[in-house]
Amino acid sequence: MHFSIPETEVRSGDNGSTYVAYNIHVNGVLHCRVRYSELLGLHEQIKKEYGSNVVPSFPPKKIFTLTPAEVEQRREQLEKYMQAVRQDPVLGASELFNSFLRKAQQETQQIPTEEVQLEVYLSNGQKVKVNILTSDQTEDVLEAVALKLGLPDELVGYFSLFLVREGSDGSCTFVRKLQEFELPYVSVTSLQNPDYHVVLRKSYWDSAYDSDVMENRVGLNLLYAQTVSDIERGWILVNKEQHRQLKSLQEKGSKKEFIRLAQTLKYFGYIKFDPCITDFPEKGCHVIVSAGNNELNFHVKLPNDQMKEGSFKVTRMRCWRVTSSQVPMANGTASSCGPGRCEVKLELAFEYLMSKDRLQWVTITSPQAIMMSICLQSMVDELMVKKSGGSIKKMLKKRHNGAIHRSDSQQAVKSPPLLDSPDPSREQVVKLSSKLTSVTLRGISTSSSSNDISGNDFHGNYAFEGIGDDDL
Structure with a gap:
């Protein structure tokens, strides 16, 4: 998941005073608004629970009212702090961190418990x-x-x-x-x-x-x-x-x-994403990406309108990252990126082993970039469990606290209607498609086996949505 604090707001408190609210976005969508003091309280709790040595650095208190430049600096520091906590395998999965976010989400949306x-x-x-x-x-x-x-x-x-x-x-x-x-x-x-x-x-x-x-x-x-x-x-x-x-x-x-x-x-078993843009095999190509079978499948429309198809196996991805940026809306200006005037541009980029000695970055620009990254991470998790000889059942099973008592009024799952006839236009698309050749896409693996994992082309240490300093 991608955490960001792209903006701040000056809001009125209960006593009529004003304060700076930091808007925490998840996947480019507002999740909650929090005050600096609330995040500081979370930081102190985490430090008390897990020790100062594992907690990321937190922006210091200021005695005097912050200038606009200092507010911006604090915003950037708090954003890095939230990302660092979330990326930590212990802190990011802690009930302390998650319950804070749930409570803040509920308070921000002003929905009472009922x-x-x-x-x-x-x-x-x-x-x-x-x-x-x-x-x-x-x-x-x-x-x-x-x-x-x-x-x-x-x-x-x-x-x-x-x-x-x-x-x-x-x-x-x-x-x-x-x-x-x-x-x-x-x-x-x-x-x-x-x-x-x-x-x-x-x-x-x-x-x-x-x-x-x-x-x-x-x-x-x-x-x-x-x-x-x-x-x-x-x-x-x-x-x-x-x-x-x-x-x-x-x-x-x-x-x-x-x-x-x-x-x-x-x-x-694949999930198909909305049409988006990629820089592979050429910059600005329209592409439909699907995730499944331990790969990202590309159905690419080249500038000459030729259709190509190819797959990128997760076992050949060295690392990946998700980046976001604020871009003005169509009716905005290049210099105006205030609340409501900007939209988030998301990109998924992965470094791929095209051939034995050649790595290449491939970028996908899509509002679903983070969903793609989540799919990649879950595929990696399954492969790592298999590689270590672990049980996928244990990974998937929920460990409940206490028994769940079944209700007598259980709801049956209805069968779907009979299949409609195949869409003729869909078959035409398949006929137009051709496999990417070794000339246009060297090194694409067509193997569906998970036995090709090796220490040389597979990394299990992913810090930020799949990429960490150790991978570089």
């Missing part, structure tokens, strides 16, 4: 209504959804909640995976836009773990609904014969066989 009903969508469009508190964190909401559906405790960790934006044309944009430091109800309602929903989706990449999920009736239905949905929206490519076979299995109600056939299809 019981509410939240609609969580399944992949087939079905809504699951759960009664929660506005102050319930992501894991609480996930457990409430699992309880309503009847999903066993041991499978809860195989799924996650995502913030999704639906377009008027039926398109689906994955904004981000909801994190432990946010309150899902507050996150979705504060956007004040009915196009945003919370969606339940599987949170792992290796299709071998589908077998664990399919052993349970609810898990099977959830995975089946997601597979059908991904086929319908064109994320999984299907030719006419495959479509006929799938529809036959669907009509028979053979869900496991349907999923197993889908597992053999191109882009099964």
